[in-house]
Amino acid sequence: xxxxxxxLRGLVRFFRDVMGEDAYRKYQAYHAASGCSxxxxxxxxxxxxxxxxxxxxxxxxxx
Amino acid sequence: xxEENRRRRDPDRPGSxxxxxxxxxxxxxxxxxxxxxxxxxxxxxxxxxxxVAVWVAIALLGGISWTMLAIVRGETVxxxxxxxxxxxxxxxxxxxxxKYIERHLLKPNDRRATPAEYKADGKxxxxxxxxxxxxxxxxxxxxxxxxxxxxxxxQMGYLxxxxxxxxxxxxxxxxxxYLVMFFSMRRGGRSLGQMAxxxxxxxxxxxxxxxxxxxxxxxxxxxxxxxxxxxxxSPWGVxxxxxxxxxxxxxxxxxxxxxxGKVSEVSIIGFVLLMLAIVGGGWIADTExxxxxxxLDRVTIAWGIIIYGFIAAxxxxxxxxxxxxxxxxxxxxxxxxxxAVAIIIVRPEISVPAFSEFASRDDGPVVAGPLFPFLFVTIxxxxxxxxxxxxxxxxxxxxxxxxxxxxxxxYGGMLMESFVAIMALVAAISLDRGIYFAMNSSAAxxxxxxxxxxxxxxxxxxxxxxxxxxxxxxxxxxxxEESVVSxxxxxxxxxxxxxxxxxxxxxGPAMMAFWYHFAIMFEALFILTAVDAGTRVARxxxxxxxxxxxxxxxxxxxxxxxxxxxAIMVAGWGSILIMGVTDPLGGINTxxxxxxIANQLLAAIALAICLAILAKKNVFKYIWVVVLPLAxxxxxxxxxxxxxIFSPVPAVGYWAQHNAFRNALEAGETxxxxxxxxxxxxxxxxxxxxxxxxxxxxVTLAIxxxxxxxxxxVRSFRSGGAPSAEDPxxxxxxxxxxxxxxxxxxxxxxxxxxxxxxxxxxARTRH
Numbered sequence: 001x002x003x004x005x006x007x008l009r010g011l012v013r014f015f016r017d018v019m020g021e022d023a024y025r026k027y028q029a030y031h032a033a034s035g036c037s038x039x040x041x042x043x044x045x046x047x048x049x050x051x052x053x054x055x056x057x058x059x060x061x062x063x
Numbered sequence: 064x065x066e067e068n069r070r071r072r073d074p075d076r077p078g079s080x081x082x083x084x085x086x087x088x089x090x091x092x093x094x095x096x097x098x099x100x101x102x103x104x105x106x107x108x109x110x111x112x113x114x115v116a117v118w119v120a121i122a123l124l125g126g127i128s129w130t131m132l133a134i135v136r137g138e139t140v141x142x143x144x145x146x147x148x149x150x151x152x153x154x155x156x157x158x159x160x161x162k163y164i165e166r167h168l169l170k171p172n173d174r175r176a177t178p179a180e181y182k183a184d185g186k187x188x189x190x191x192x193x194x195x196x197x198x199x200x201x202x203x204x205x206x207x208x209x210x211x212x213x214x215x216x217x218q219m220g221y222l223x224x225x226x227x228x229x230x231x232x233x234x235x236x237x238x239x240x241y242l243v244m245f246f247s248m249r250r251g252g253r254s255l256g257q258m259a260x261x262x263x264x265x266x267x268x269x270x271x272x273x274x275x276x277x278x279x280x281x282x283x284x285x286x287x288x289x290x291x292x293x294x295x296x297s298p299w300g301v302x303x304x305x306x307x308x309x310x311x312x313x314x315x316x317x318x319x320x321x322x323x324g325k326v327s328e329v330s331i332i333g334f335v336l337l338m339l340a341i342v343g344g345g346w347i348a349d350t351e352x353x354x355x356x357x358x359l360d361r362v363t364i365a366w367g368i369i370i371y372g373f374i375a376a377x378x379x380x381x382x383x384x385x386x387x388x389x390x391x392x393x394x395x396x397x398x399x400x401x402x403a404v405a406i407i408i409v410r411p412e413i414s415v416p417a418f419s420e421f422a423s424r425d426d427g428p429v430v431a432g433p434l435f436p437f438l439f440v441t442i443x444x445x446x447x448x449x450x451x452x453x454x455x456x457x458x459x460x461x462x463x464x465x466x467x468x469x470x471x472x473x474y475g476g477m478l479m480e481s482f483v484a485i486m487a488l489v490a491a492i493s494l495d496r497g498i499y500f501a502m503n504s505s506a507a508x509x510x511x512x513x514x515x516x517x518x519x520x521x522x523x524x525x526x527x528x529x530x531x532x533x534x535x536x537x538x539x540x541x542x543x544e545e546s547v548v549s550x551x552x553x554x555x556x557x558x559x560x561x562x563x564x565x566x567x568x569x570x571g572p573a574m575m576a577f578w579y580h581f582a583i584m585f586e587a588l589f590i591l592t593a594v595d596a597g598t599r600v601a602r603x604x605x606x607x608x609x610x611x612x613x614x615x616x617x618x619x620x621x622x623x624x625x626x627x628x629x630a631i632m633v634a635g636w637g638s639i640l641i642m643g644v645t646d647p648l649g650g651i652n653t654x655x656x657x658x659x660i661a662n663q664l665l666a667a668i669a670l671a672i673c674l675a676i677l678a679k680k681n682v683f684k685y686i687w688v689v690v691l692p693l694a695x696x697x698x699x700x701x702x703x704x705x706x707x708i709f710s711p712v713p714a715v716g717y718w719a720q721h722n723a724f725r726n727a728l729e730a731g732e733t734x735x736x737x738x739x740x741x742x743x744x745x746x747x748x749x750x751x752x753x754x755x756x757x758x759x760x761x762v763t764l765a766i767x768x769x770x771x772x773x774x775x776x777v778r779s780f781r782s783g784g785a786p787s788a789e790d791p792x793x794x795x796x797x798x799x800x801x802x803x804x805x806x807x808x809x810x811x812x813x814x815x816x817x818x819x820x821x822x823x824x825x826a827r828t829r830h
Contacts, residue, residue, distance in 0.1 A: 014194065014195065014198075015327065015396075016326070016327045017192065017195040017198075018195055018198030018199065018202070018392075018396065019326045019327045019330060019389060019392060019393065020199070020326045020389065020392075021324065021325075021326045021327060022191065022192070022195055023186075023189075023324075024324050026185060026189040026190070026191065027185040027186060027189070029185075030183055030184070030185030030189060031185055034183075034185075043323055043324050044323045044324075046323075046324070047318070047319075047323035047324045048319065048323065048381075050186065051319070051379070051380055051381035051385055052379075052380075052381075053186065053187075054380040054381075054384075054385060055379055055380045055381075056619045056620070057187075057603075058380070058384075058596060058599040058600050058603060061203060061206060061388065061391075061592050061593045061595075061596040061597070
């Protein structure tokens with residue numbers, strides 16, 4: 001039962017990451033690793049900044 | 064090879080010349096950052112009985128499936144053979160051909176850091192789990208394209224399309240995506256345009272840029288035309304698709320102010336609202352006022368999309384574009400999985416012949432022109448899509464963790480899109496052929512009426528086709544539409560096919576209408592997302608180009624410049640859209656070949672750039688891998704363009720049509736062919752002129768790019784290669800497996816990394 005739950009949780013997490021939720025986690029990992037002394041952006045700030053960067057730098061979508 | 068390997072085994076060897084092998088010194092304090100290549104090769108070459116048995120089984124199953132499709136082909140053929148033929152061939156192509164390209168042509172080196180590592184910024188450049196990145200990449204490349212082309216090509220029978228989709232992806236489409244992704248990754252994630260300028264010089268680079276920009280306009284226009292055709296005179300469809308706008312706005316506000324970052328949560332909420340919109344559309348289409356408000360003619364819908372496209376491109380991304388993109392990704396993954404499961408469980412019987420009457424003729428009512436080259440331009444996405452080169456360069460390469468993962472993400476991602484195309488083909492050919500032709504022949508041929516359609520389709524003389532008016536009216540009633548006659552563009556046909564498959568899976572006949580509008584909805588959603596993003600990307604490209612002359616345009620924050628460039632781009636695709644909607648000859652049937660030609664020409668451009676890069680690397684022994692698809696794409700698209708420009712058959716050649724109508728006008732005639740008025744005749748003259756000019760423009764630009772690439776390659780051949788424009792090699796300090804599953808060797812190394820004490824773990828994304 002617990003292995004099923006673990007796999008299921010993994011699958012849900014995978015799906016969430018594919019949807020794009022991994023962005024903040026990747027940023028946190030980067031910030032922690034960079035040794036930067038200033039505090040990282042909060043989740044809210046990060047997402048706001050991400051969207052605003054997309055304004056100037058659009059990703060394309062295919063046909 | 065051995066020299067390089069020896070160095071690899073002795074990483075501390077001091078190096079005087081700065082070759083990559085010497086620069087890429089493994090940190091002795093860290094576990095290996097790459098698997099040992101000799102060991103890996105030995106493992107691959109070790110053919111255990113189990114491995115042999117598995118591959119023999121795959122090959123046998125694939126062989127049997129192809130035999131069933133191509134040779135046995137009895138009265139009917141089961142859809143499951145399409146699935147098996149595709150999957151087995153993909154597996155073999157992936158395991159053997161992409162491996163061959165990796166080993167001989169690209170030679171990725173995991174000891175070398177990727178841009179996600181050496182340029183890490185935690186945002187654009189961020190190492191991403193390979194399986195998650197596969198999902199991101201797939202969601203970015205797959206859209207409505209692979210769903211539409213195969214449907215239109217089904218007029219030639221199922222076999223030509225199936226063979227081209229499966230063989231084409233292995234030898235051309237996936238190769239292009241893989242090469243472009245790899246080269247962009249080696250260049251810090253540079254875009255295709257930047258690589259073109261670097262490799263081909265000013266003339267080739269400029270031609271590539273102009274070609275890309277115009278090709279984007281035509282692609283957006285024709286995708287929008289598909290939506291318009293699907294929504295015309297359909298109050299249910301118009302209501303539910305229009306509802307995606309308020310739903311997206313709500314999602315945008317939710318993500319911005321209520322719960323930032325909860326992407327899947329808001330997508331699920333959006334999805335539920337979307338389902339309610341579909342159900343609500345059904346109720347509204349049953350009321351008198353609903354029909355009165357939402358029954359819009361195609362011209363009105365086209366204007367709606369044009370105005371919407373402009374507003375969406377100038378609004379902040381977070382409000383409309385980003386949430387719609389999330390919703391579209393959610394639907395994409397969900398519906399594709401659902402469709403695959405449904406086809407495998409339902410396994411519809413296909414009664415379409417392998418080769419139809421139109422495979423050997425050039426007067427097919429859906430897309431005119433002979434099989435060669437028009438099959439290969441009708442099915443672009445799914446087999447070879449130049450548009451992918453824009454995604455495979457730039458966005459995805461900045462997130463790749465290790466070089467060897469490009470094979471899985473680039474080559475493997477395209478195989479998945481090809482599979483989507485196969486499923487679309489299966490859904491389209493599970494329909495009765497009479498219905499198929501009634502839906503896909505232009506209103507100019509059917510008159511847009513049930514009687515006209517029945518008379519027209521039965522006059523085609525198709526074997527086994529006996530269309531009755533009752534078949535068309537009862538289908539229309541089943542899917543909740545007023546009429547299904549001349550619903551051209553591919554999307555409605557696919558929606559009917561999908562609804563038939565899905566209703567026997569979930570819900571039964573009572574759910575037909577729901578599933579039909581569900582399918583229309585997700586196709587519209589994919590296309591509108593592509594329209595939004597395409598307009599925006601094109602606007603930035605235009606701003607950048609104008610910026611060369613008027614520097615102020617470079618400033619993307621300058622509102623006036625942004626609005627001017629957006630307006631130019633929207634006017635570009637909008638005018639072609641209106642032209643297609645009002646075209647007396649049927650619009651999509653004449654315009655779709657231009658879409659395929661444009662897309663394939665972009666592929667030829669991308670492959671030409673790859674050729675120049677490989678020539679610089681001096682790997683001529685294996686360069687046929689890129690020459691083969693490049694030559695094929697060039698021959699196909701240039702031949703198709705020549706047909707479109709020079710063919711004397713009016714249905715095929717734009718200029719032949721143009722002259723025929725002009726002569727008729729000059730002769731003082733007031734109706735000609737399907738154009739019943741002088742205005743309609745003038746419209747045909749105007750439209751064919753625009754289409755003819757575009758054909759000439761595309762093919763000229765592509766030929767310039769191909770020629771400059773060939774010249775650059777010949778120069779490299781004579782001089783024995785040239786210094787590459789790659790970023791300098793930086794040693795990697797991280798490890799990750801290459802494929803979907805980790806191999807035993809990779810698992811060993813992963814275990815060593817896991818065992819490393821936390822404080823000794825290097826920064827994954829270090830400066």
